[in-house]
Amino acid sequence: MADRTGPVATIAAATATDELPPLSAKAAAPDTIEKTPGQSLAGAVSTGGDASMVRATRSFRRALINALLLVAALPLAGWAVGRTAQDAAQPQRAFTLTASKYRFDPPRLEVDQNDLVKITLKSADIAHSFTVDGYRIAKRAGPGQTITFEFRADQPGTFRFYCNLKQDERCKEMQGELVVHPK
Numbered sequence: 156m157a158d159r160t161g162p163v164a165t166i167a168a169a170t171a172t173d174e175l176p177p178l179s180a181k182a183a184a185p186d187t188i189e190k191t192p193g194q195s196l197a198g199a200v201s202t203g204g205d206a207s208m209v210r211a212t213r214s215f216r217r218a219l220i221n222a223l224l225l226v227a228a229l230p231l232a233g234w235a236v237g238r239t240a241q242d243a244a245q246p247q248r249a250f251t252l253t254a255s256k257y258r259f260d261p262p263r264l265e266v267d268q269n270d271l272v273k274i275t276l277k278s279a280d281i282a283h284s285f286t287v288d289g290y291r292i293a294k295r296a297g298p299g300q301t302i303t304f305e306f307r308a309d310q311p312g313t314f315r316f317y318c319n320l321k322q323d324e325r326c327k328e329m330q331g332e333l334v335v336h337p338k
């Protein structure tokens with residue numbers, strides 16, 4: 156027994172002492188890293204081979220991206236809720252526009268951006284149209300007819316509206332302004 160425990164104990168002791176130098180070298184390493192700037196620091200970090208360091212960087216990056224996504228998503232969510240509420244609501248701006256030879260009355264419509272605009276267009280005599288190129292709108296009301304249509308005023312700016320019908324030369328003179336105030 157004593158024969159066996161003896162060598163084992165010595166080996167264990169030897170192993171322990173063998174491991175000491177590397178341990179103390181590692182313990183000294185941080186000092187070395189702090190004292191040596193630049194390249195040797197980068198070398199020490201990469202040869203230090205810290206996979207956990209890389210992992211930490213990745214998870215930090217992921218957390219950062221998540222935070223950014225959240226920040227980006229919040230106003231979007233608010234916008235979506237606001238929009239749904241707006242869509243459900245009744246038209247916010249209603250106008251009755253009379254078109255006659257050769258003018259629109261009233262000649263100026265003012266709304267706020269994102270308003271739902273409802274227009275009732277009455278042709279008092281011959282056929283006329285309400286055309287806004289910027290909004291790709293062209294609605295025709297036949298002679299003596301009244302039509303209704305809606306659109307979302309999503310682009311701010313001042314847009315010319317006019318009658319694009321060719322039946323009467325002077326319809327060209329019919330025009331007005333749609334003013335959409337930015338939000």
Ligand SMILES: [Cu+2]
Pocket residue numbers: 282283284318319320326329
């Ligand atoms: Cu006209």
